[in-house]
Amino acid sequence: MNNDQWFTTIPTLETEKYILRGIQLEDASRLFPFLRDKETMKNITAHPVQSEEEVRQGIIDSLAKFDKQQEIPWVIIHKRNNDLVGQFRLHKLSLWHQKAEMGAVIREDYQNKGVMTEIIKVLLPFVFDTLRLHRLVGDIFARNDGSRKLLEKFGFTKEGVLRDTDYDGVKFHDTVVYSMLRKEYEWKKKYA
Template structure:
């Protein structure tokens, strides 16, 4: 069965300027300022983490889901400075259906600088060629125009808008769903 051949270690993926390596509890100190920043998290959650212990709990959850074959969690490291500048996750991973959703959080001073463009150039071959999965999804808050443009640039298909899917304590937000299928990836390769 497909699940038996799945990865047992989080692989290191490398781009020109960035390294994706498996998240570890020791990354909580570097991730806390990123995951607690309301501006950075505005398109992800209205309730950012409140302390480093919250980040450790998140990391523990990510790693548990990895061992259950439900997620692959990385930190994004800037190669020149060796700083953790964000995280990238393939989550909602379902091996039988061969699909996952991606999620990224990038430190504010690295946003709009091509980080995700580089990362997707490594993630897409890993996802479709190495893992041989079939469907990669990006669910994006409707106001997150930068992420929508990024996915469109890479050939993701806008599937539609899910209305009022997330509540931030004051207002509801629509979610725009994008996906790429393996056959589309192979056609555009």
């Protein structure tokens, strides 16, 4: 498997309404308002970023991981109004082990509006047909019903619950691991 071509420039993916384009340092000011919002981030971290500089550093770190073929970081742009509606990344990417995890943050005013449904529809072919990965993981807080329903809708398999994996300063939270293997994706593509 030779994926070097996908790690020269972050590839652009398109859905009907959205564009996933490579994250840039200039995106920090548009990301910061919702990455600092505790309500938006409640299913991701108990400690949202506190400054635009933290966002910039996160972007620098993501781009460095992209250069090492360990992550593909995107922002999600609405085609109609050019709104930056969220960020999405394939992280914990290993070309040797042929696997990656998904990570997404959607602005509160775009949540529950089908953004991730559109994204997953183009992401699965990119992950399994283009990158030829073997395994894709969705690792979510147990209380995150929206992400659970999305992963189940697309046929991800619930592998199990990791107990008390994340602490928010007050209490511990369970994490639920979902995955899809390439053979499952191919079966669904053929028969669904």
